[in-house]
Amino acid sequence: MTIEYINGLEVDAITLSDIVQSLPELDKQSGPFTFISVNPQIGLHAEEYPEIVAFINQATHRIPDGIGIVKVSQQQEKKIKERVAGIELMYELLKFADEHHKRIFLYGAKPEVLSAAVANIETTYPGLTVAGSIDGYSKLSETEIVEKMNQAQADMIFVALGFPRQELWLSKYYQAVNAKYFQDVGGAFDVISGMVKRSPNIFIKLNLEWLYRSLSNPKRLYRIVELPLFVMKAKKWYRVNKRQ
Numbered sequence: 001m002t003i004e005y006i007n008g009l010e011v012d013a014i015t016l017s018d019i020v021q022s023l024p025e026l027d028k029q030s031g032p033f034t035f036i037s038v039n040p041q042i043g044l045h046a047e048e049y050p051e052i053v054a055f056i057n058q059a060t061h062r063i064p065d066g067i068g069i070v071k072v073s074q075q076q077e078k079k080i081k082e083r084v085a086g087i088e089l090m091y092e093l094l095k096f097a098d099e100h101h102k103r104i105f106l107y108g109a110k111p112e113v114l115s116a117a118v119a120n121i122e123t124t125y126p127g128l129t130v131a132g133s134i135d136g137y138s139k140l141s142e143t144e145i146v147e148k149m150n151q152a153q154a155d156m157i158f159v160a161l162g163f164p165r166q167e168l169w170l171s172k173y174y175q176a177v178n179a180k181y182f183q184d185v186g187g188a189f190d191v192i193s194g195m196v197k198r199s200p201n202i203f204i205k206l207n208l209e210w211l212y213r214s215l216s217n218p219k220r221l222y223r224i225v226e227l228p229l230f231v232m233k234a235k236k237w238y239r240v241n242k243r244q
C-alpha cells in the first residue's frame with residue numbers, strides 16, 4: 001500500500017472503494033485489521049500521545065479522514081487523492097457484516113444514543129448480529145470490557161469514544177480482543193442513532209463538513225482554528241523531514 005507521511009504520521013493513500021473491494025480478500029485472512037482515522041485533530045496533537053503515534057504507524061489501514069489531510073498531501077507528495085470519512089467506512093463495514101452474517105460490537109457514546117444506534121443498525125442490516133454493546137460512560141473496568149467483547153465473539157468492534165480516548169483504548173486493548181476488524185469511529189453512533197444530523201450534502205460535497213460540525217456545536221468551535229494550525233505544523237514538518 002502506498003503511504004504518505006503527514007506531520008510524522010503514516011497515512012495510507014487509499015480510497016473507500018479500494019477498501020470495499022479488498023474486504024472479501026481480507027476476510028479470508030486471519031487479521032486483525034485496524035481501520036484508524038487520521039484527521040487534522042490527531043495530526044495536531046499526535047506528539048502529546050506517543051502511544052497513539054505508534055499505534056497508527058502499525059495499524060493496517062490509516063485512513064485519510066479529513067480534507068485537511070488531503071490538502072496537506074497536495075502540498076507535498078500528492079499521494080492522497082480523496083478523503084475517506086470514517087462514518088462512510090463504518091457503513092461499508094456494516095453492509096459487509098450484513099451480507100456475511102457477521103457479529104458486531106459497539107463501544108462508546110451515551111447510553112440512550114447507543115441503544116438508538118443499535119436499534120437502527122438492527123433494522124437496517126438484518127443479516128448481521130449486534131452481539132453486544134457498552135456505552136462510553138460505563139463504570140466497567142477495562143478488563144471487564146475486553147471480557148464482554150470476547151464473550152460476545154464479535155467479528156467487528158467499533159469504538160466511539162472521541163479523540164484521544166478511542167485511540168488510546170484501541171492501542172492498549174485491541175490485541176486482547178479476539179475480533180478481526182476494529183475501527184475508531186468518533187461521533188458516528190450519534191449520527192446512526194438519528195440524534196445528531198450529519199452535515200447537509202452541500203457541505204460534504206464542498207469539503208466543508210468540518211466547518212459545519214464546528215459551527216453547529218459550540219463545544220467544537222475551537223476546531224476551526226485546529227485546521228490551519230495543523231496545516232502550518234504539517235508544512236513545517238515536511239520542510240524539516242522532506243523525503244527525497
Ligand code: UDP
Pocket residue numbers: 108109110135136137160161162163165185186187188189190
Ligand atoms: N464519548 C464517550 N465517552 C467519553 C467521551 C466521548 O463515549 O468519555 C463519545 C461521545 O458521546 C460521542 C463520541 O464519543 O458519541 C465522539 O465524540 P466527539 O464528537 O467528541 O468526537 P469526534 O466525532 O469529534 O471524533
